[in-house]
Each structure stands twice: as structure tokens, then as C-alpha cells.
Amino acid sequence: MIDPLLRPRSVEDGELAGLYRLHVRRLIGLATAVTLDRSVADEVVHDAFAGLAAHLGEVRDPVAYLQRSVVNLGIRVVRRRERARTLPARPIEHTSTPDIDDLWPLVSGLPVRQRTVVVLRFWEDLTQDRIAEVLGIPVGSVKSTLHRALRTIKEQL
Structure with missing residues (x-):
């Protein structure tokens, strides 16, 4: 049997604010490292906490959830930026473009x-x-x- 003190617990409403205070700076640092953009990092961390809030009671390890979310969301942002940057610019042909x-x-x-x-x-x-x-x-x-x-x-x- 697993010791209840060692087993990850579900996140309760009151714990969310505490998790935020304890981990927000480190998570912003992680997101900044992934995205290379502090303002985007703030949004990524906000979205990660919003995701956690939406799944209160279901998440067994909230810190791992937040870290995984920050990395996944950050990578998604980077990929979108890279895709947008690498797409070839096509000239607009106004005469052949339908209204x-x-x-x-x-x-x-x-x-x-x-x-x-x-x-x-x-x-x-x-x-x-x-x-x-x-x-x-x-x-x-x-x-x-x-x-x-x-x-x-x-x-x-």
C-alpha cells in the first residue's frame, strides 16, 4: 500500500492560489526558455493554470501537469511562429482572385x-x-x- 503522504493528491480550490504563488516564476522561466519571448511565456503560463483550474480534482500531480502544459503550449507557439515564418509569400493576383x-x-x-x-x-x-x-x-x-x-x-x- 502507498503511503498517503507520498501519493500525489488532487488539487483543491484553495490550493490553486498557493500553487500559483509557489510556481509561477519558475514556470514563466520555463516558458520563456521554450518560446524565447517573455510576453508569450506569460500567456502560456496563464493558459496552463486555466487548464489546471478546469480539471480541479482530476489532476493527481498538479506541478507535473503545469510543467507538461507549459512545455506543450510553448512548443505549439514556437511551431506556429516557425510555420508562419517559413511559408513562402505568394504574390496576390487581384485579377484572378474571386471576390x-x-x-x-x-x-x-x-x-x-x-x-x-x-x-x-x-x-x-x-x-x-x-x-x-x-x-x-x-x-x-x-x-x-x-x-x-x-x-x-x-x-x-
């Missing part, structure tokens, strides 16, 4: 799932991960659905 009003009839003619993914991606500006979360489907399904929808629209132009 948004011209595209809506094509989008509205798509099957409901494809239309929903296109609207969430381009009108609501959600990431593929967020779309998957909102729709409750795998990210791979979002990618393939979006690809099919865009191919259909392109064929109709």
Missing part, C-alpha cells in the same frame, strides 16, 4: 461537413486543431475534408 461574394455560392453548395469545415477555417479563422475539437473529429479528418472541399471549389472556378 468573396463569388465564392459563397460555391461554398454553400458543398456537402454540409465540407461547408462547415471551410466556414470554420476561413470565415471563423480557426486552426485545424480547433476545428477538430469543435466538431469532435480527428485532425486528419479535418485536413482531408478541407482538401476535398477546396478541390471541389477550385474545379468549379
